Amino acid sequence: MYYAIILVFLIFSTSCTRNTVDGFDREVTLKVGQQTSVDRGNLLISLKELAEDSRCPLGVVCIWAGNGAVVLKLQTADQVEVDVTLNTGLKPQKVIFEEYEIALKELEPYPVENVVVDPNDYKATLSIAKI
Numbered sequence: 001m002y003y004a005i006i007l008v009f010l011i012f013s014t015s016c017t018r019n020t021v022d023g024f025d026r027e028v029t030l031k032v033g034q035q036t037s038v039d040r041g042n043l044l045i046s047l048k049e050l051a052e053d054s055r056c057p058l059g060v061v062c063i064w065a066g067n068g069a070v071v072l073k074l075q076t077a078d079q080v081e082v083d084v085t086l087n088t089g090l091k092p093q094k095v096i097f098e099e100y101e102i103a104l105k106e107l108e109p110y111p112v113e114n115v116v117v118d119p120n121d122y123k124a125t126l127s128i129a130k131i
Helices: 002-015
Strands: 025-031 035-038 043-053 068-076 081-087 094-097 100-108 123-130
Touching (some): 025 035, 043 123, 068 123, 081 094
Antiparallel strands (some): 025 123, 094 100
C-alpha cells in the first residue's frame, strides 16, 4: 500500500509540472490592444488585432474547422521589433523570435451561430518559452 501511495504521488506531481526551457515558461492572455512585459521586461508582446475568425461556429456543420488568426507585435528590450500573425488552425501557430518561442494556445470567444462578436472583444492566450 505504501508503494502504491508513493507511485500515485509521483505520477500526479510530474503530470502537474510545466515543461520549462531554461527555467522560463509562461502563459498570458491578452485582449485586443493590450500589451504585456515578460521575462523581466526583455520581451514586450502586444495583441494588435484579430486578423481572421473563420472557425466553424458552434451549432453549425462545416466542411472544415476554419481558422482564427491574431496579429502580435513582438519587441525586445533592445528595440528589435516585428509583427507576426499566429493561427489556431493553419500554420504558423507558433513563432521563434530572438530567444523566445511564442505560441497561440487559445482564441476566445469561440464563434456561435448567429452571434456577432466585436473584434475588440477577442482574447488570445499565448504560451511563451525561453529557448
